[in-house]
Amino acid sequence: MRVQTMPYQEISAKKVKQKKNYENLHGYTFVAPMMIGLLIFTVIPTIISLLLSFTEWSFISGIDKIKFVGVKNYAMLLDDQVFLESLMNNLKLLVVVPVQMVLALLLAVIIDKFVYFKNVMKVIFFMPYISSIVAVAIVFQLLFHPSYGPINQFLRGIGITDPPKWLADIHYALPSVMIIMVWVGVGFCMIIYMAALQAIPKELYESAELDGAGAVRKFKSITFPLVSPTTFFLLVTGLISSFKSFDIIKVLTNGGPSESTSVVTLYLYSTAFESLKTGYASSMAWVLFGCVLLITVVQIYGQKKWVNY
C-alpha cells in the first residue's frame, strides 16, 4: 500500500514545489518595483541619515572629508537656541490639532443631520484641503498684510484703530499660522468624522429618544463615545503631520519674524541646504523622527485604554 502511493506522493511533492517556485517568482516580480524603490529612496537614506548624524560633514565636500564626532551633534542641539525655539514652536503648533477636531466634529454633526445641501457643504469645507498650500499661503500673506490687507482694513473699519500686524508681528505670527492651518485641515477631519457618524446605528438614537434623551444627551452618550476611534485616529495622525509641517511655513513666513514661526523641518532644511551642515542637519532629522516614533508608540500602547470600540 505504502509502496504503491510513493510515486504519486513524489509527483505531487514535485508539483507543490513547482507551484511554490511559481508563486515565489511572481510574488517577487510584482513587489520588486516598490521594494527596490523603497530600498533606494527610503530605507538606505534612513540608514545613511542615522550614520551622518554622528559626523561632521558637508555634502559638497568629498566623502573622505567625513569626520566621526560621536554624539556631539545631539549635544549641540541642546544648546542651539534656534533649534530649541523651533522645537518649542512645533509643540505649540500641536494645539491646532484638537481645535481643528472640535470644529470638525461640530460641523460634521450639524451637516450630517440638520441641513439641506449636504454635498455642497462637504465640498465647500473640503476645498482648502485640496488647494495648493503654496497658493493658499500667498493669498493669506496678502489678506493678513498689516497696512492694506483686507482683514486689517475691516478691523479698522469697525473701529479697531490699532489692529495686530499678524504675520509681521513676533507675538501674532505663530497664532496667525495656526489659524490658517485650522482653516486648511478642518474639512479633512470633518469628512472622516462624517464617515464615522454614518456608521452609527440609527436604532441607538431612536431608543434614546424613546427614553426622552435630548440632543445634548444623545451626543454625550452615543455620538461622542462611538466616534472615539476616529477621534483617536485623527489625533494621532494630526499630531504626527503637525511635526512634519513645512510647506505652509516656508512660503508664509519662512520662519520669521526672527525665529517666531520657525519649526524643526524648516531649520533642518536651512541647516542642510543653506548652511550646508549635513551631519548637524541629520541629527535634527533624527530628533524629528524620534518625535514621530514617540507618538506612534504611545498610540500602540494607549489605543486599548482610550478607545471605545
Place this chain on the structure above:
Amino acid sequence: MKREINISKIVLTAVMLLVGLIFLLPFLWMISASMKREIDVFTYPIEWIPHTWRFVENYSEVWFGENPFALFYWNSVKVTVLTTLLSVLVSSMAAYAFSHIEFRGKSTMFLIVLATFMIPSHSILVPQFIIFKYLKLYDTHLGLILLGSLSALGTFMLRQFFLGLHKDYIDAARMDGAGHFQIFLGIALPLVRPALATYAILRFIWSWNDYAHPLVFIRSEELETIQLGIHKFASESGVYFSLIMAGTVSAIIPLVLIFILGQKHVLEGVALGGVKG
C-alpha cells in the same frame, strides 16, 4: 410637528451656508483680485465684482509674459500625470502580490512597507539628495517622478481593495491555468477600477501640490514646477498683487476641476482610508 423641524433645518442650513461663505472668502477674494487693476486690489470696502475688468490682460501677462508660467504649468502637468500613472501601476502590482500571491518573506516585506510610512519625508531629504546626485537624478523630472511613485500609503490602500475581491475568482482562474499577470490585468485591475480612480485622483492632488521635493531636487528654472514658479514669482515681483493672484488661481484650477469631477471618489477615499498626503 414636521413643519417645525423643517423650519429649524432651513435656519440651520442658512447659518451653515453663511459659515461656508466665510470659509470660502479667501478663494473669492483671490479670484476677484486676479481680475482687477492693480490699484483696485486693496480698495476698501472690497470690490468683489471688479469695477474695471482686467481679466484677459492679467492672465495673459502671467501666462505669456516675462515669467514662463506656461512652462511651469507644462512641467507640473508632465510630472504629475506621469507620477500618478506610475504610482498606480507600482502600488497596485505590490498590492496584488501582498493580497493574492503566497511568496516567501511576504509578511516581512509588507512590514517594511508599513514601517516606511512612519519615516517623515523631510528627515531623509539630505541622503536622498546625495543619492539623487549619485544616480544622476538630481535636477531631472525623472527623479521627482520616481520618488513620487513609491507610495507605501497607495500600496496599503489598494491592498485593502484587493483583499475585498473574492478569493474564488482568483482561485478559479488559477485552476483554469491563468498566470498571475493574466489575472492581475484581466480580472483584478478591472474589478477594483473605482479604487484605482480614487487613488489616482488623490495622488494627482498630492503630486501637483508637492513643494518640498521640487524645491530640493530641481535647480534649473526651465524644470521648475508650478509650486516653485509661483512662490518665486510672488517673492520676486512682490508689487503686482493682481498678477500674483492670477497665478495662484491658475495653480489651483486643475485641482478644483479634478476635485469637482471626481468628488465622490475623493471624499470616499479620504473617509475610507483616513489618508493624509
